[in-house]
Amino acid sequence: MLKLINVCKSYKNNKKAIDNVSFEINKGEIFGFIGHNGAGKTTTIKAVVGIHDFEDGEILINSKSIKKDPIECKKQLAYIPDNPDLYESLTGIQYLNFIANIFNVDKKDREYRIKYYSKQFEIEKDLGDLISSYSHGMKQKLALISAFIHNPNLLVLDEPFVGLDPKASFTLKEIMKDFCDKGGSIFFSTHVLEVAEKICDKIAIIKEGRVLSYGTTDEVKGDGSLENIFMELIDNE
Numbered sequence: 001m002l003k004l005i006n007v008c009k010s011y012k013n014n015k016k017a018i019d020n021v022s023f024e025i026n027k028g029e030i031f032g033f034i035g036h037n038g039a040g041k042t043t044t045i046k047a048v049v050g051i052h053d054f055e056d057g058e059i060l061i062n063s064k065s066i067k068k069d070p071i072e073c074k075k076q077l078a079y080i081p082d083n084p085d086l087y088e089s090l091t092g093i094q095y096l097n098f099i100a101n102i103f104n105v106d107k108k109d110r111e112y113r114i115k116y117y118s119k120q121f122e123i124e125k126d127l128g129d130l131i132s133s134y135s136h137g138m139k140q141k142l143a144l145i146s147a148f149i150h151n152p153n154l155l156v157l158d159e160p161f162v163g164l165d166p167k168a169s170f171t172l173k174e175i176m177k178d179f180c181d182k183g184g185s186i187f188f189s190t191h192v193l194e195v196a197e198k199i200c201d202k203i204a205i206i207k208e209g210r211v212l213s214y215g216t217t218d219e220v221k222g223d224g225s226l227e228n229i230f231m232e233l234i235d236n237e
């Protein structure tokens with residue numbers, strides 16, 4: 001579903017933010033991307049979703065190149081950044097309909113998905129209110145609901161658990177598992193190692209733009225905990 005082959009990106013200062021990053025996410029897999037602050041997670045994510053160009057390598061979404069076929073790739077995915085900018089002067093429901101319009105989602109499907117996900121995240125009764133009146137967590141929930149509106153094949157989430165209360169975090173984990181059980185794929189970054197260890201099929205650990213470890217969760221953590229392996233790799237490499 002998503003394949004990165006030796007992807008390199010530098011910013012204007014010529015320092016490589018990501019260096020030869022390669023990994024693959026298959027249909028039905030949850031993939032956790034972990035690394036310290038400034039490791040290159042957001043840069044990789046922005047390259048995957050077509051926001052950042054990159055000098056070398058290739059990124060394929062469902063076998064299509066994000067460089068050569070960006071529209072087809074973007075139709076397949078939904079991306080939620082770590083600090084989503086929503087249109088504050090719209091109500092929640094107006095925003096969700098706006099996103100549904102962009103992706104040409106028909107009335108029946110959008111109504112069903114809006115109802116289903118807003119109920120799951122318990123913001124059904126707030127959808128008529130202006131986004132400017134929402135708390136940080138409510139905005140995060142609205143952004144997450146918008147990601148499911150067009151039933152994407154690939155969900156790309158940058159730090160999706162930040163700002164969510166424990167109940168909403170639990171709900172999101174359940175929704176992520178359900179989404180992948182139905183054949184979707186998820187690529188997400190996180191600093192919450194317990195969550196990664198619990199829900200991910202595969203994990204990559206990145207440091208200073210290079211992938212230090214990559215494989216199934218069991219392969220990456222071996223006999224230890226993910227936290228131990230992470231600390232070891234980050235301190236020693």
Ligand SMILES: Nc1ncnc2c1ncn2[C@@H]1O[C@H](COP(=O)(O)OP(=O)(O)OP(=O)(O)O)[C@@H](O)[C@H]1O
Pocket residue numbers: 011012013017035036037038039040041042043044
């Ligand atoms: N717009 C930019 N211009 C120049 N350098 C940048 C830019 N964005 C990121 N970088 C640099 O690229 C490297 C990777 O940053 P990135 O934001 O990808 O890290 P991250 O792993 O997402 O970090 P965090 O966990 O703090 O969000 C860092 O050295 C950062 O300073």
